[in-house]
Amino acid sequence: MDKYDTLFDDTAPDDSVFTDKGALDPLGDPDEVVARDHQERELATLLTGIEEGYLPTTVSIYGPPGTGKTLTTRRLCAEYADRTDRLAVEYVNLKECRSLFSAANEIHFELTGTKKKAYEGLDGVFEGIWEALAEYPDWTVLILDEIDHIKHDSNYDPNDFFYRLLRGEGKLKRNIKLSAWLLSNELIDVDLRFDSRVESAMSDEEVFFSPYNYAKLRAIIEPRLERAFRDDGISDHAVDYGIGTAAVRWGDARKALTLFRQAGETANEESLEQVTEDCIDRNIETTDKASTVEKLLDLPVHHFFVLLGAATWTDTQTDEIVQPVTTEQVREGYSEYISEADRIGTRALRETITDLETMSLVETWVESKGSNGRVKQVETTFDPNWIVDIKDRYTEHSGAIEE
Ligand SMILES: Nc1ncnc2c1ncn2[C@@H]1O[C@H](COP(=O)(O)OP(=O)(O)OP(=O)(O)O)[C@@H](O)[C@H]1O
Numbered sequence: 001m002d003k004y005d006t007l008f009d010d011t012a013p014d015d016s017v018f019t020d021k022g023a024l025d026p027l028g029d030p031d032e033v034v035a036r037d038h039q040e041r042e043l044a045t046l047l048t049g050i051e052e053g054y055l056p057t058t059v060s061i062y063g064p065p066g067t068g069k070t071l072t073t074r075r076l077c078a079e080y081a082d083r084t085d086r087l088a089v090e091y092v093n094l095k096e097c098r099s100l101f102s103a104a105n106e107i108h109f110e111l112t113g114t115k116k117k118a119y120e121g122l123d124g125v126f127e128g129i130w131e132a133l134a135e136y137p138d139w140t141v142l143i144l145d146e147i148d149h150i151k152h153d154s155n156y157d158p159n160d161f162f163y164r165l166l167r168g169e170g171k172l173k174r175n176i177k178l179s180a181w182l183l184s185n186e187l188i189d190v191d192l193r194f195d196s197r198v199e200s201a202m203s204d205e206e207v208f209f210s211p212y213n214y215a216k217l218r219a220i221i222e223p224r225l226e227r228a229f230r231d232d233g234i235s236d237h238a239v240d241y242g243i244g245t246a247a248v249r250w251g252d253a254r255k256a257l258t259l260f261r262q263a264g265e266t267a268n269e270e271s272l273e274q275v276t277e278d279c280i281d282r283n284i285e286t287t288d289k290a291s292t293v294e295k296l297l298d299l300p301v302h303h304f305f306v307l308l309g310a311a312t313w314t315d316t317q318t319d320e321i322v323q324p325v326t327t328e329q330v331r332e333g334y335s336e337y338i339s340e341a342d343r344i345g346t347r348a349l350r351e352t353i354t355d356l357e358t359m360s361l362v363e364t365w366v367e368s369k370g371s372n373g374r375v376k377q378v379e380t381t382f383d384p385n386w387i388v389d390i391k392d393r394y395t396e397h398s399g400a401i402e403e
Pocket of ligand 1: 027032067209
């Protein structure tokens with residue numbers, strides 16, 4: 001027996017509580033969309049509009065993470081496209097796009113399999129998009145996932161992107177019937193503050209995905225638990241408790257699946273016969289932390305360092321992080337990380353704090369300080385050590401500038 005035999009022997013699951021752990025993979029494609037009847041009906045009504053010759057220019061599909069927006073929208077569109085020759089559906093995820101040019105190019109790539117060169121600019125990319133769509137069926141739904149990752153960049157602002165997408169000359173000239181379905185956590189026009197020409201080109205259609213309550217989460221999770229765990233691999237109490245906790249804390253199916261997978265791993269590590277409530281309890285914070293860290297790593301550079309600025313004030317005696325802090329302290333903390341030439345001004349910093357509050361990463365409130373007037377207090381909604389711990393990872397991941 002060589003060292004690898006021993007290694008594989010040691011790590012092979014032994015009396016595992018799982019029979020098919022993959023059933024808890026949130027990226028896996030479930031057989032059925034459940035508990036979204038209302039949204040499925042709304043989306044189907046929009047799609048069947050082509051039978052009367054109408055699809056809205058835009059549909060805003062929004063709601064918190066893990067509420068089934070991507071799954072439901074893609075599934076509905078694919079099912080309908082299978083039933084008619086008149087509709088094509090394309091899906092593009094914009095999460096990794098660092099500029100508006102690259103976002104448009106990603107759409108171009110999805111339609112043609114090729115990318116445009118930078119010198120062709122946004123106009124060149126959109127011309128390529130319209131040329132490609134001219135060969136498509138009568139109607140096209142373009143699903144743009146994580147559209148909230150689109151931000152102002154040094155060459156274009158989101159209005160330039162949307163105006164071309166909705167009212168591009170090449171589109172009007174070729175009479176292309178394109179409906180852009182915009183998936184995001186916040187309502188996109190509120191988030192990006194569109195100008196009036198973009199506002200007027202957008203339709204009012206909105207479909208909201210609310211956080212899952214206990215009953216809905218149970219309908220989604222229970223069939224997956226049955227596949228994932230062996231008979232008696234998880235106690236009924238743990239199932240109730242895990243789903244209840246996930247519904248109250250997050251309403252997010254992705255986090256609920258992750259919580260049960262990690263709880264199962266804890267049971268295995270401790271050679272337990274069953275996943276218990278205690279296994280669930282011990283993984284709640286891990287699940288919270290994993291999803292917060294993912295969110296933090298995706299923040300734009302100044303948002304990240306402003307937030308870090310709010311998380312790095314320490315007590316000189318105990319070395320523990322102190323919160324809440326004032327806006328002025330946030331600014332000082334932020335200045336530690338970003339060189340003077342690259343820093344944003346006070347007004348932009350205040351707006352960044354407001355953005356962070358909208359993303360539920362900080363809470364703020366105003367306190368009266370007697371003769372010193374009223375002072376805004378800022379506190380992270382998560383353990384501040386989490387952002388301190390990932391500073392280097394963030395810098396590597398984003399190529400951010402540091403002093
Ligand atoms: N209604 C549902 N029926 C079955 N599975 C679901 C449902 N909702 C969510 N899930 C599971 O949760 C996973 C995450 O859902 P989905 O990606 O659609 O969420 P989302 O709202 O688009 O999230 P985000 O805003 O983070 O992109 C799905 O891949 C699926 O495994």
